[in-house]
Amino acid sequence: xxxxxxxxxxxxxxxxxxxxxxxxxxxxxxxxxxxxxxxxxxxxxxxxxxxxxxxxxxxxxxxxxxxxxxxxxxxxxxxxxxxxxxxxxxxxxxxxxxxxxxxxxxxxxxxxxxxxxxxxxxxxxxxxxxxxxxxxxxxxxxxxxxxxxxxxxxxxxxxxxxxxxxxxxxxxxxxxxxxxxxxxxxxxxxxxxxxxxxxxxxxxxxxxxxxxxxxxxxxxxxxxxxxxxxxxxxxxxxxxxxxxxxxxxxxxxxxxxxxxxxxxxxxxxxxxxxxxxxxxxxxxxxxxxxxxxxxxxxxxxxxxxxxxxxxxxxxxxxxxxxxxxxxxxxxxxxxxxxxxxxxxxxxxxxxxxxxxxxxxxxxxxxxxxxxxxxxxxxxxxxxxxxxxxxxxxxxxxxxxxxxxxxxxxxxxxxxxxxxxxxxxxxxxxxxxxxxxxxxxxxxxxxxxxxxxxxxxxxxxxxxxxxxxxxxxxxxxxxxxxxxxxxxxxxxxxxxxxxxxxx
Amino acid sequence: xxxxxxxxxxxxxxxxxxxxxxxxxxxxxxxxxxxxxxxxxxxxxxxxxxxxxxxxxxxxxxxxxxxxxxxxxxxxxxxxxxxxxxxxxxxxxxxxxxxxxxxxxxxxxxxxxxxxxxxxxxxxxxxxxxxxxxxxxxxxxxxxxxxxxxxxxxxxxxxxxxxxxxxxxxxxxxxxxxxxxxxxxxxxxxxxxxxxxxxxxxxxxxxxxxxxxxxxxxxxxxxxxxxxxxxxxxxxxxxxxxxxxxxxxxxxxxxxxxxxxxxxxxxxxxxxxxxxxxxxxxxxxxxxxxxxxxxxxxxxxxxxxxxxxxxxxxxxxxxxxxxxxxxxxxxxxxxxxxxxxxxxxxxxxxxxxxxxxx
Numbered sequence: 001x002x003x004x005x006x007x008x009x010x011x012x013x014x015x016x017x018x019x020x021x022x023x024x025x026x027x028x029x030x031x032x033x034x035x036x037x038x039x040x041x042x043x044x045x046x047x048x049x050x051x052x053x054x055x056x057x058x059x060x061x062x063x064x065x066x067x068x069x070x071x072x073x074x075x076x077x078x079x080x081x082x083x084x085x086x087x088x089x090x091x092x093x094x095x096x097x098x099x100x101x102x103x104x105x106x107x108x109x110x111x112x113x114x115x116x117x118x119x120x121x122x123x124x125x126x127x128x129x130x131x132x133x134x135x136x137x138x139x140x141x142x143x144x145x146x147x148x149x150x151x152x153x154x155x156x157x158x159x160x161x162x163x164x165x166x167x168x169x170x171x172x173x174x175x176x177x178x179x180x181x182x183x184x185x186x187x188x189x190x191x192x193x194x195x196x197x198x199x200x201x202x203x204x205x206x207x208x209x210x211x212x213x214x215x216x217x218x219x220x221x222x223x224x225x226x227x228x229x230x231x232x233x234x235x236x237x238x239x240x241x242x243x244x245x246x247x248x249x250x251x252x253x254x255x256x257x258x259x260x261x262x263x264x265x266x267x268x269x270x271x272x273x274x275x276x277x278x279x280x281x282x283x284x285x286x287x288x289x290x291x292x293x294x295x296x297x298x299x300x301x302x303x304x305x306x307x308x309x310x311x312x313x314x315x316x317x318x319x320x321x322x323x324x325x326x327x328x329x330x331x332x333x334x335x336x337x338x339x340x341x342x343x344x345x346x347x348x349x350x351x352x353x354x355x356x357x358x359x360x361x362x363x364x365x366x367x368x369x370x371x372x373x374x375x376x377x378x379x380x381x382x383x384x385x386x387x388x389x390x391x392x393x394x395x396x397x398x399x400x401x402x403x404x405x406x407x408x409x410x411x412x413x414x415x416x417x418x419x420x421x422x423x424x425x426x427x428x429x430x431x432x433x434x435x436x437x438x439x440x441x442x443x444x445x446x447x448x449x450x451x452x453x454x455x456x457x458x459x460x461x462x463x464x465x466x467x468x469x470x471x472x473x474x475x476x477x478x479x480x481x482x483x484x485x486x487x488x489x490x491x492x493x494x495x496x497x498x499x500x501x502x
Numbered sequence: 503x504x505x506x507x508x509x510x511x512x513x514x515x516x517x518x519x520x521x522x523x524x525x526x527x528x529x530x531x532x533x534x535x536x537x538x539x540x541x542x543x544x545x546x547x548x549x550x551x552x553x554x555x556x557x558x559x560x561x562x563x564x565x566x567x568x569x570x571x572x573x574x575x576x577x578x579x580x581x582x583x584x585x586x587x588x589x590x591x592x593x594x595x596x597x598x599x600x601x602x603x604x605x606x607x608x609x610x611x612x613x614x615x616x617x618x619x620x621x622x623x624x625x626x627x628x629x630x631x632x633x634x635x636x637x638x639x640x641x642x643x644x645x646x647x648x649x650x651x652x653x654x655x656x657x658x659x660x661x662x663x664x665x666x667x668x669x670x671x672x673x674x675x676x677x678x679x680x681x682x683x684x685x686x687x688x689x690x691x692x693x694x695x696x697x698x699x700x701x702x703x704x705x706x707x708x709x710x711x712x713x714x715x716x717x718x719x720x721x722x723x724x725x726x727x728x729x730x731x732x733x734x735x736x737x738x739x740x741x742x743x744x745x746x747x748x749x750x751x752x753x754x755x756x757x758x759x760x761x762x763x764x765x766x767x768x769x770x771x772x773x774x775x776x777x778x779x780x781x782x783x784x785x786x787x788x789x790x791x792x793x794x795x796x797x798x799x800x801x802x803x804x805x806x807x808x809x810x811x812x813x814x815x816x817x818x819x820x821x822x823x824x825x826x827x828x829x830x831x832x833x834x835x836x837x838x839x840x841x842x843x844x845x846x847x848x849x850x851x852x853x854x855x856x857x858x859x860x
Contacts, residue, residue, distance in 0.1 A: 102799060161708070162701040162802035198751035202661060208650055209657040209670055212725075215718065216677045223684065285580030293574055294581070303581055305846060306588045312772065312842040313591065313835060314779025316809045320831040323816070324594040329546050345587050352584060378570035399675070406681025409781040409809070413816055453683045453782075460690055460786050468691060475684050486679040490672045 002066045002191075005057055009050045009185035010203070016046050017178035017207075024171040030151045040151065040166070043174050044144025050181050051137030057188045058130030069193030074128025079121030082132055085180070086116035089136070096155055126192050129200075133184040140177055144170070179204070220479065227476025230469045234258040247473055252420035261474055263421040267336070267449040268481065270425065271415070272405050274340025275347050280397060283351025284386075290352075291359045292381055311349035318342050319413035327414055334448040336425060339415030343404045350403070354396025358389040391496035395489050402485030406478060408453035417448025419458030425449045452478040525571050532560035532575070591835070599832045602627055602825035610829060619792030621819070627826035629833060631794045635709060635805040636778055636834075642713025642801065643720055643777040648770050651724025655769070658725070659732040660754055671729075678722030686786035689715045694787060703802055707789040710801040715783045724773035731765020731849075732758060736856065764852035768845035775841040779834060781809035790814050808834050 022028040023039065032039045061068040090112025095105040120128045143149045153166040186203040187196040235245040250260035286303070294300050322342035330338050362385050370380040425447060450458075452474060459471035535557035542550040564572030603610055606627050618628040658671050693715070694706045735758050743753040759766070784807045792811070795803030806814075808830045819827055 102797070159797050160800050160802050161703055161705075162697075165700060165702075168700050194749045194752055198749045201751050205653045205657045205661055208653045209662070209666075212650075212654055212677065212721070213670060213673050216673050216680075219680060219684075219688070222688070282580045282583055285577040286584045289574070289577035289581045293577060303585055305843060306585045308846055309839045309842045310584070310588050310591075312775045312779070312838050314781065314809060314838055316779065316781040316812050317591065317595065317831050317835045317838075320598075320812065320816075320828055321591045321594055324598045324828070325590060329543060348584060348587065376570050378573045382573070399679070402679045406679070406683065408681070408683045409785075409813055412813060453681055456683050456687055457782065457786070460687060471687060471691075475687050478681055479684055482679050482681055483676060486676050490675065 002057065002060070003189050005053050006185050006189035009053045009057075010182050010189060012046050012050050013178045013182035013185060016043055016174055017182065019043070020171040020175035020178060024168065024175070030167050030170070038151070040144050040149070040170055041147070043170070044141045044146070047137040047141035047174075047177065047181070048145060049141075050185070051134040051141055053134075054130040054137065054181065054184055054188065055134035058126050058134065061126035061188075061192065062124055066191075068126060068191040069195065070124060070126035070191075071193060072124060074120050074123050074125045076117075076121045078129060079117040079119075082120050083113040083117035085132075085136075087113035095157065099158075102159060129187050129192065129196075130184055133180045137177060137181055140173065179207070182207075220483070223472065223476050223479050226472040227474075227479075230473030231476055233473075248477070259420075259470070261452065261455055261477060263425070264450040264452045264455040264474070265477070266425060267415075267451040268405060268453075270336055270449070271339050271343055271411070271451055272401055274337070275343035275404055276397070276401060278341060278344030279347035279351050279400075283348050284355050284393060286352050287355035287359055288381060288386070291356055292377070292385065307349045307352045310345075311353060314409075315346065315407050316409040316413075318346050319410035321345075322410060322414040330446055333446075334413075334415050334417055335446045336415055336449045337445045339411050339449070339451070342410045342414055343407060346407065346410065347397075347400050347404050350400040351393075351397055354400070355389065355393045358392025358396070359385060361392065362388045391492070391500075395493040395496070398485055398489030398492065402482045402489065405485060406453055406482045408457055411451050411454050412457065415449055415451065416454050416458075417450065419450065419455065419462065421450050452481065525568050528560060528564055528568065529571070529575055532557055532564065535560060536579070595828055595832050595835055598825055598828035600825070602822050602829045605822055606826075610826075611833075614794065616793065618794070621815075621823045625822055627822070627829070629808070629826075629830055631792050632806045632808045632811045632830060633833065634794055634798070635788075635807040636809070638709050638801060638805075639713045639716055639784065639807055640774060640777045642710065643717035643780075644770065644774055646714065646717030647720045647724050647773050647777070651721050651769070651773060652728050652766055654721070654725040655728035655732055655766070656754060656759075659729045660750070660758060674722050674725050677718075678726070680719075682719060682780060682782040683786070685715050685719055686783040689783060689787040697802075701802065705789045705791075705804045707787050707804055708802045709788075709795070709805060712784045712787050712807070713801070715787065716777045716780045719780060719783065720773040720776040723776045724769050727769035727772050728762075728766045731762045731769060731852065734765065734853075734856065735761045761856065762852070764848045764855075768848040768852070771841050771845035771848070775838045775845075778841075779809060779838055781813050785810040785813040 019028060019039075020043075023030060028039065030039050034042055037045065060066050061070055087109040089109075091105040091109030094100055094108040095102075100108070116132070120132060123131070149166060149170060151166050153169070154163060155169070156163040183200045183204055187200040190196040190199040231247050232245065233247060235243075235247070237243050246258035247260040248265065249262050250258060252259040286307075290300050290303060319342065322338050326338040326341055327334065366384050366388055367380055370384040371377075375383075425445075456471055456474045456478060459467045459474065535553045539550050539553035539557060542553060561572060561576065564575070605625065606613075610627055610629055611633070612630065613626075613628040614630050617626055618631050620626040654670075654674065658667055658674070662670060689711055693711045697703050697708060697711060698706055739757055739761060740753050743757045744750070748756075788806060788810050789804040790806055790810065791804045792806050795801075795805050811830050812827045816824070816827055
């Protein structure tokens with residue numbers, strides 16, 4: 001009976017939690033009526049029931065109606081957590097009801113927080129974890145069910161630019177309170193004590209993980225749904241194996257039935273290829289030197305710090321660097337080559353870090369066994385260490401490539417040209433050898449190019465209108481490219497790990 | 503580094519292994535070629551290709567004749583190159599930022615009198631609004647990414663059953679892969695409209711949306727680094743606690759989290775670095791007003807971040823204006839580098855401590 005009530009409370013809270021999100025994103029309308037009650041009134045009733053249930057459970061445990069393992073005191077940790085809730089509630093309520101300014105409401109919030117923290121910390125655990133949540137739920141339930149806060153409710157704080165309407169505020173408060181109620185209910189369900197607290201904490205942490213997956217899936221699905229119509233516009237499948245998707249194979253030209261992003265795709269491919277060609281030999285070389293040749297000391301520590309600093313350097317700073325350093329040296333204009341080099345510099349630290357990890361994890365026995373055959377250090381590295389480390393290196397590189405393929409900021413500064421070009425750069429076809437310096441010329445490499453992320457940015461800056469669908473199509477292709485790299489990278493890691501454990 | 507030093511390096515590093523003088527000569531020739539091509543490239547000479555071809559030729563010959571020594575030398579060069587890139591970035595940012603800093607002096611980072619940013623007529627470049635914007639968005643982002651990220655790391659490392667972990671971990675990594683411009687596009691087309699409509703915001707774009715989006719974007723960084731830290735707590739410490747009859751959660755609370763605390767804070771610091779440097783989402787979402795929000799804590803207001811300032815103005819900037827953008831880059835670079843070094847220091851200390859305890 002006792003844990004059934006508790007599970008009911010948790011279940012109710014999770015339902016209101018999910019409904020809160022759907023209401024926030026306009027998937028369920030606040031006007032939805034079930035059995036004559038509006039959605040908000042339903043929330044109110046749910047909170048009234050849950051609050052009453054929690055308080056009843058707490059008191060029942062406290063007076064000994066049910067045998068639980070509640071501790072003597074709630075403890076300071078939970079007290080502080082409630083203090084934070086008290087601060088938010090106290091501060092908001094005082095501003096909304098009495099219209100005091102920021103300082104006043106912060107002070108009021110602090111006072112409430114202090115009282116709540118100390119008060120709850122010394123309460124018996126079964127009261128301390130249920131009563132405050134229950135009371136909050138009851139108050140919120142009354143406000144909603146009795147119609148004090150209905151769809152037309154508005155709060156316009158004088159100091160903020162925003163005006164808060166009920167369709168936003170009610171779901172937000174409901175989501176926050178639902179979490180509290182679910183946590184408290186989960187504690188009750190295990191009969192308080194250390195088991196109860198574990199249950200409560202695990203529920204919260206699990207919901208968080210679930211939330212992250214949900215966000216990822218929603219993002220992807222959303223982009224797919226928005227972008228797919230554009231991507232498939234004018235696409236023909238068949239007869240037989242002939243497939244034509246103009247969005248992927250055409251540029252933007254006047255008088256063309258379907259415009260596409262082919263030049264941007266080619267631009268991104270070349271950028272990635274260039275960056276990989278630059279970063280991989282250099283990165284693996286540095287990793288080999290740091291792990292195999294160099295003595296671990298000052299020098300390696302400095303390089304390691306520098307690598308990590310490079311890794312966390314913001315992409316726009318790389319862009320500025322390319323703008324100041326590379327662009328003037330490549331004919332003072334944006335060029336594909338500058339973009340390749342900047343992206344290569346960005347990829348480099350990641351290659352160094354992951355390759356080092358991979359090389360370090362090769363067991364020393366391998367090296368000893370090879371050395372025992374009488375070969376020198378380089379032969380050991382070449383035929384034993386590097387092959388053994390390759391899976392880790394490859395995985396790291398693929399993930400890194402996924403990252404730089406979506407980079408926009410550096411391209412914006414060093415590569416971008418016409419936002420919607422008609423033709424793709426032809427790199428292979430434009431090598432020229434001349435008798436005068438610089439002897440090798442490649443017009444296409446030194447010319448500005450488009451790239452998928454840049455094209456998306458161009459759609460935004462061009463002002464959204466009829467271009468928006470084009471933007472969603474681009475976003476979908478970009479997402480597919482990047483997630484494709486990630487999928488391959490993660491799959492290869494799983495594959496190699498399985499192989500290792502066989 | 504000068505040529506003589508390089509010679510010495512080559513001698514020290516390769517003289518011991520092979521006493522062959524020809525290797526030293528070859529190494530010196532290669533190093534000289536590379537140095538000359540670096541210098542010609544720096545001064546922008548069209549003759550860069552010549553010495554570089556010489557370098558490539560030396561390498562090719564070296565790989566054919568003295569493979570071991572050449573490979574070692576090349577890997578050493580790659581290492582030096584990695585460090586050089588950082589040095590070049592620092593140097594060029596500072597040099598380009600100097601004119602603006604000279605014009606404005608310390609006022610560039612302190613002046614709060616209107617107007618704070620004027621690019622025509624009497625020029626005025628104060629980075630205060632942008633620094634404030636970056637600070638606010640970063641704090642908002644970390645309020646989201648910090649707790650949720652650590653909880654996510656705990657879930658993956660300590661709580662999830664193996665089958666669930668196999669799904670959640672790659673999913674979080676994939677979340678890190680979604681390009682920032684895609685987040686920005688969603689923020690620009692969906693969230694901005696939503697906020698204007700539902701919250702009656704006077705302008706499109708607000709700090710709170712940027713904070714939200716950037717928080718979501720730095721979440722995976724916090725999760726994966728914090729997870730590494732939590733997973734590195736030795737099993738023996740946890741089993742010792744569990745053997746006393748504690749629940750898993752009690753062990754997590756009183757052993758795992760305290761033991762990995764410094765690693766977890768390093769993860770949060772890295773997340774802060776990511777949030778500070780995030781460019782495209784802020785550029786696309788914000789309305790680009792180079793003044794402080796009024797009142798300061800109005801997170802629904804519109805201002806500018808350091809990153810979005812650079813990305814939105816580089817195209818129209820020249821002269822001192824461009825230099826002021828580089829100054830913004832310097833502020834970004836310095837703060838992120840300090841955070842990175844700080845988090846590395848913390849991580850190293852944690853590794854040291856754990857080794858002492860286990």
